[in-house]
Amino acid sequence: MAAVWEATKCGPGSSLLVFNQKGILESLQEDPGIWRTAVRLALTHMKGEPLALVLAKDAALPDGMDQLQDVLKELGCSMQLVESLEGAPAALILLLMPGVAKETFALLRERPLREGSIVVLLGLPPEGVLNVHNEEPTTLVFGLGQENGRETLSVQRWEELRGKTGEGPSLRGLGIGQTAGCCCYFDGRMEALVGPAIRLCPDGAKVKWELFEPDENVEKLPKGLAPYASPMQTAADFISAGRALAFTGAGISKESGVPTYRDGDGLWKRYDAMEVSSLAGLVGEPAKVWAFEREFSEILRGKGPNPGHLALAKLEDEGCLDMVVTQNVDGFHQASGSRNVLELHGSEVHAICLNRECGKRMEMEQLFVGEVDEFWSPEAKGWGIRWPEGDQDSDLQKAVRAQLQTLIQGKKDEKADKSDSSSESTSSSDSTSSSAGPNQKRRNAAKTPKPLTEEEIADGPPSGRVPICPSCKIGILKPDGVYFGESLDKRILKRAIMQSLNSKVVMMVGTRGEVDPAAKLPIIAKRENDAKIIEVNIGSTRLSKHADIVLRGAAGEILPKLWKLVMEHPRRAEFQKQRERSVKL
Numbered sequence: 001m002a003a004v005w006e007a008t009k010c011g012p013g014s015s016l017l018v019f020n021q022k023g024i025l026e027s028l029q030e031d032p033g034i035w036r037t038a039v040r041l042a043l044t045h046m047k048g049e050p051l052a053l054v055l056a057k058d059a060a061l062p063d064g065m066d067q068l069q070d071v072l073k074e075l076g077c078s079m080q081l082v083e084s085l086e087g088a089p090a091a092l093i094l095l096l097m098p099g100v101a102k103e104t105f106a107l108l109r110e111r112p113l114r115e116g117s118i119v120v121l122l123g124l125p126p127e128g129v130l131n132v133h134n135e136e137p138t139t140l141v142f143g144l145g146q147e148n149g150r151e152t153l154s155v156q157r158w159e160e161l162r163g164k165t166g167e168g169p170s171l172r173g174l175g176i177g178q179t180a181g182c183c184c185y186f187d188g189r190m191e192a193l194v195g196p197a198i199r200l201c202p203d204g205a206k207v208k209w210e211l212f213e214p215d216e217n218v219e220k221l222p223k224g225l226a227p228y229a230s231p232m233q234t235a236a237d238f239i240s241a242g243r244a245l246a247f248t249g250a251g252i253s254k255e256s257g258v259p260t261y262r263d264g265d266g267l268w269k270r271y272d273a274m275e276v277s278s279l280a281g282l283v284g285e286p287a288k289v290w291a292f293e294r295e296f297s298e299i300l301r302g303k304g305p306n307p308g309h310l311a312l313a314k315l316e317d318e319g320c321l322d323m324v325v326t327q328n329v330d331g332f333h334q335a336s337g338s339r340n341v342l343e344l345h346g347s348e349v350h351a352i353c354l355n356r357e358c359g360k361r362m363e364m365e366q367l368f369v370g371e372v373d374e375f376w377s378p379e380a381k382g383w384g385i386r387w388p389e390g391d392q393d394s395d396l397q398k399a400v401r402a403q404l405q406t407l408i409q410g411k412k413d414e415k416a417d418k419s420d421s422s423s424e425s426t427s428s429s430d431s432t433s434s435s436a437g438p439n440q441k442r443r444n445a446a447k448t449p450k451p452l453t454e455e456e457i458a459d460g461p462p463s464g465r466v467p468i469c470p471s472c473k474i475g476i477l478k479p480d481g482v483y484f485g486e487s488l489d490k491r492i493l494k495r496a497i498m499q500s501l502n503s504k505v506v507m508m509v510g511t512r513g514e515v516d517p518a519a520k521l522p523i524i525a526k527r528e529n530d531a532k533i534i535e536v537n538i539g540s541t542r543l544s545k546h547a548d549i550v551l552r553g554a555a556g557e558i559l560p561k562l563w564k565l566v567m568e569h570p571r572r573a574e575f576q577k578q579r580e581r582s583v584k585l
Contacts, residue, residue: 001102001163001164001165002102002125002127002128002129002130002140002142002164002165002542003101003102003104003105003127003128003129003130004102004105004106004109004129004130004132005105005119005129005130005131005132005184006109006132006133007133007184007185007186007187007188008133008134009108009109009112009223010105010109010112010113010119011108011110011112011113011114011115011116011119011342012112012115012116012119012186013115013116013119013186013227013228014113014115014116014118014119014186014227015118015119015183015184015185015186015225015229015230016119016120016121016129016131016183016184017034017118017119017120017121017182017183017184017192017193017225017529018121018124018129018141018176018181018182018183018184019120019121019122019123019124019180019181019194020123020124020143020176020177020178020179020180020181021123021124021143021178022178022179023176023178023179023180023181023193023194023195024068024120024122024123024181025065025067026066026070026179026180026194026195027036027181027193027194028067028068028302029067030194032219033194034194034218034219035071035075036071036074036075037218037219037220037224038073038218038219038221038224038225039093039118039224039225040077040224041221041222041223041224041225041226042092042223042225042226042229042244043075043076043077043092043117043224043285043378044224044314045223045224045226045227046092046116046226046227047327048090048092049078049090049092050076050077050078050092050137051077051078051079051080051089051090051092051093052072052077052078052079052080052090052091052092052093052094052095053079053080053081053082053085053088053093053094053095054068054079054080054081054082054095054096054097055083055084055085055092055094055095055096055097055100055104056081056082056083056096056099056100057083057097057099057100058083058099059492061081065122068095068122072093075540077093077381079094079322083348084579085104085107088580091117092114092116092117092118093117093118093119093120093337094117094118094119094120095119095120095121096119096120096121096122097123098121098122098123098124098125099125100547101121101125101129102125107258108112111290115227116186116227116228117360118225122549124141124142124143124176127142127161127164128140128141128142128143128161128255129141129142130165130167130184131184131188131190132188132192133187133188134188135187135188136187136188136189136190137170137171137172138167138170138171138172139171139172139173139174139190140161140162140165140167140171140172140174141171141173141174141176141177141182141184141190142157142158142161142173142174142176142496143175143176143177143178144175144176144177144178144198145157146178147288151178153175153198153209153264154201154261158173158175158200161173161484165218167403169202169203169204170202170203171202172199172200172201172202173198173199173200173470174190174192174197174198174199174200175197175198175199175210176192176195176197176198177195177196177197178270179195179272180192180193180194180195180196180197181193181194182197183218183225184378185229185230185231185232186227186228186229186230187230187232187233189230189231189232191214191215191217191218191231192212192213192214192215193214193218194214195214195267196211196212196213196214197211197212198210198212199211199212201392206277215231215544215550215552216550217231217234217549217550217564220548220549221234222234223307224376231549231550231551232551232558232561232562232565233539233565234549235534235549235551235562236562236565236566236569237569238436238504238505238532238534238548238549239315239320239321239505239507239534239562239566240320240566240569240571240572240575241320241504241505241575241578242319242320242322242504242575242578242582243316243322243502243503243504243505243582244320244321244322244505244506244507245321245322245323245324245325245499245500245503245505245506245521245525246312246321246324246325246507246509247325247326247506247507247508247509247511247518247521247522248312248313248324248325248326248327248328248333248505248510248511249326249327249328249350249509249510249511249512250327250328250510250511250512250514251509251510251511251512251537251538251554251555252306252308252309252328252332252509252510252555252556253328253330253332253510254305254510255308255510255554255555255556256303256304256306256309256330256332257299257303258299258300258303258330259299260394261273262508263270267296271292273484274450274484275288275289276288276289276291276292277289277292277481277483278447278483278484278485279407279447279483279484279485279486280408280447280448280449280450280484280485281449281483282404282407282478282483283382283384283385283404283405283407283408283449284384284385284449285384285386285449285462286289286384286400286466287383287384287462287464287465287466288464288467289479290466290467291464293348293364293479294368295369296348297364297365297366297367300330300348300349300369301365301369303330304332304335304336305332305333305335305336306332306555306556307556307557307559307560308509308510308554308556308558308559309332309333309335309338310337310560311559311560311562311563312333312336312337312338312509312559313333313336313337313338313535314337315562315563315566316337316338316339316340316565317337318563318566319576319579319580320397320566320569320575320579321507322340322342322499322502322503323341323342323499324338324340324341324342325341325344325496325499325500325518325519325521326341326342326343326344327344327345327511327515328343329343329345329346329347329348329349329433329481330348330349331347331348331349331350342492342494342495342496342499343492344488344492344493344518345481345482345518346479346480346481346482346489347480347481348364348479348480348481349363349364349365350362350364350479350480351363351364351367351477351478351480352477352478353392353409353469353471353472353475353476353477353478353481354404354406354475354476354477354478355399355402355403355472355474355475355476356403356406357472358469358471358472358475360469360471360472360475361480362469362470362477364479367440367467367477374470375467375468375470375477376465376467376468377396377400377465377466377467377468378394378396378465379463379464379465380393380394380397380463380464380465381460381461381462381463382397382461382462383397383400383464383466384401384404384449384526385401385404385405385408385449386449386450386451386452387452388459389401390461393411396468396474399474399475400466400476403475403476404476407478407499407535408447408448408449450467470509488517488518493517495502496518496521497521497524500524500525500528500529500531501523501524501525501528501529502529503529503531504523504529504530504531504532505532505534506521506522506525506526506529506531506532506533506534507534508522508533508534508536508537508541508543508547509537509555509559510536510537510555511537511541511543512537512541512542512543513541513542513543514542519542519543522546523543523546526546532547532548532549533546533549534547534548534549534550534551535547535549535550535551536551536555536558536559537550537551537552538552538553564578
């Protein structure tokens, strides 16, 4: 049976560091590392004599552990070897040999440690350590095996260990290598230490296992492993102080069921972005673009905000979050109740009239739901400027052709923005946005319809319908997203930059940070205003290295927990008064 660590019972507010054999030695040698950052800082925030107890049956350190005493001495912490906790003095740090972990944890569940202690397991018991918490999935920490000198994950051994716990199919696993470890925070969340680990998912998950990289949060915590310190709690501390900005991307919309564009099953695997989401595509063959928009509208139908969107809206209501800047164009932030939202890449739930004398904006859903014929042109051939004007073209077709020519000519006449304000973005969310990169040929392709092929000329212009503005009855509608070949709205971009400069906290939620200039906003806030960056994502990104706190997981799981911590924060009333005073100023 595995040793069972239950922080809420064994030591409220305490953290558990688990190392596998050589992992403890690796951690002692790192400088700066866990001991010289997280443990050192913790000691400065803990009351009592800086004493570390080493619990071992023979009251002796194992071979190679001499450096442990030297590091503790460097931290100003004395060390005492004991065979039992009976009669032992109260200590800030408890170090356990693996052979005594099971019985010691059982004892601590009856007689807890002093609040906020640091417990260090100097090796893994053969059957592992079970991390149990009522707000996080139960996880079995175990050591990876060796085969031909290489660390391996034995599925058979995992199944055997899992069976012995009696936890059932919902149990998760964390396999750590010989030179690695993990941290179990007081709130049940876990983090890989020193080296990567293998995380095993519960039965029924889409993937069976995944690489679990160290996030280095433990070395960045402002108070280290002080009582009740964790990445989640630290993020809540940052947000509670206010002046926070949320920068969101595809990941949060994907959790609502909206497909991304770039992932393996993304929409760009089935569509040519230059045909259905560029200026060239729109003016060249608008009917094809609108066929794509019909499908995207059907994808959005029945979907909406998830708990992550709702949590951001609640943080705005609380006065902690000033603005949401999103790369998504699905409107879910507004639908969740967020009021101050900047859509960098426009909106794919709205359409605008290209007739310059009209320019009305309408909801896209009206074009596809219910009685929609009044919004669509008659069936006709040759919509768009790729096809030469025909003798049979109607007055409406001629008017539409003129509007499309005016649109593309206007974009060609725009001077190149050398301040990096152009977006190679598309409609529809990072899920809705996409980047064409710096390649100038592709930029040109996004603005110039491709010539007709011989086969297309032989087949003749296709027949189709396009949406017409219900107000002026003559203007063709364009999705209100920012297309390939278009620049970001400079007014919106300027507002986003100004908000970044005014923010003390930036939450990067569900974005991989691959689309500039949007991805530069968190960096601007950190560089110019020393803002704290909190990354919420299921995996590492281009921006992870800039984050002060990394929270791995789905936005719909993490953001509601953050909101709850903000609402329960012991300094909530104080923070509210501070925010109110800053608003008056």
